[in-house]
Amino acid sequence: MEARDRLIVGLDVPSLAEAQAMVETLGDTVSFYKIGYQLTFAGGLDFARELAQEGKKVFLDMKLLDIDNTVASAVENIARMGMSMLTIHAYPKAMRAAVEAARGSDLCLLGVTVLTSMDEQDMIDAGYEYDPHTLVLKRAEQGRAAGMGGIVCSAEEAGAVRQIVGPKMAIVTPGIRPAGGDRGDQKRVMTPADALKAGSSHLVVARPVVKAADPKAAAIAILQEMQTAL
Template identity: 75%
Template sequence: MDARERLIVGLDVPTIGEAERLVSTLGDDILFYKIGYQLVFAGGLEFARDLAASGKKIFLDMKLLDIDNTVASGVENIAKMGMSMLTLHAYPKAMKAAVEAAKGSGLCLLGVTVLTSMDAEDLAEAGYQYDPQALVARRAAQARAAGMGGIVCSAEESAAVSEIVGPDMAIVTPGIRPTGAEKGDQKRVMTPKDALKAGSTHLVVARPIVKAPEPREAARAILNEMVAALWPANR
């Protein structure tokens, strides 16, 4: 697999104009983009359709969670948009409903385990009895049982998750920070090289590229680090 198939750039910008300029700047170096709440509520759904129609892969990061029928209805419509990946919170009933709705579409459904901005103290405050690692493992097993296409987790948990889900499910990890980059509001982070070696299959990178003085050079540096990790014999 081309490293460009594994790097997902988060279009975490406030306007469609800024997103368009970033996509233009990154050019053919980037094939895969994540669109989340910020851009969705600024007209991002139509933009996502347009990007997909142009040949880009789109990870729609909606983190769906609702009653089964509502989740299924949403997934059916998202599948028709030409999206490549879609997130939902890894609750068993929601995942089962989504899998049934996505059958035959090619849409890869990703179960969000524990947000990378949360640590053990945050989970305890929210009422969970598990630490992040235990909750990630539990939800990964439930996602596999439900027939999901992949998992979203911290790169710190990707090795343990890969043991649970096996080689056929995607392990998508946000919170990726090149060496020396600021963590921001992320609490469980890892470098691109270390994340891939730990078992991540796809890396989501936003601020280190989007906020870089030269976004294309920043993206190329990350791609080069990924190539060195994936195919060291070719370096």
């Protein structure tokens, strides 16, 4: 894959009009978009279908977690929408149900391990017995065993996760910040080039592009930095 196939721009904007304007601004520079909760509840699902119909790839970041039947039913419908990627919280039962429901489709299911906004103290506060790194690796093993298409983790864990999941599974890393960029609310971050070198296959970048004064120039700069690592 080229850099353009690996960059996923997060449309983390408050309105459908802003998302449409961003996609138009970025043009052919970007071919892959993430739609998460913020845009989903502002008409984002219909927009996701439109993007897919226009030939763009769409990563639907829903982080599904529910009883098996509910997860499976949701995955079946999302697969029919033409989405490229979908996130599931990396609980073994939920992942197994999702994998069975997506069988025969082109939908790549991603197991969300530990959010990149969480550090060790956050894990303790949430009642987990594992530190972030240990839990990420445990859930990566479970995702591989369940037959998932990939794992979502921070770039800090990408190398260790790659050793667990092998060369074929996707490793999608949010928390990507160009050198000197503002971390915002992310605690485990890495630059685009370093993330790819560490083992990431796809990079999710939102604020450094969508909040930039010139989003297209920002995306091009990130793609150029990514290319140095490929």
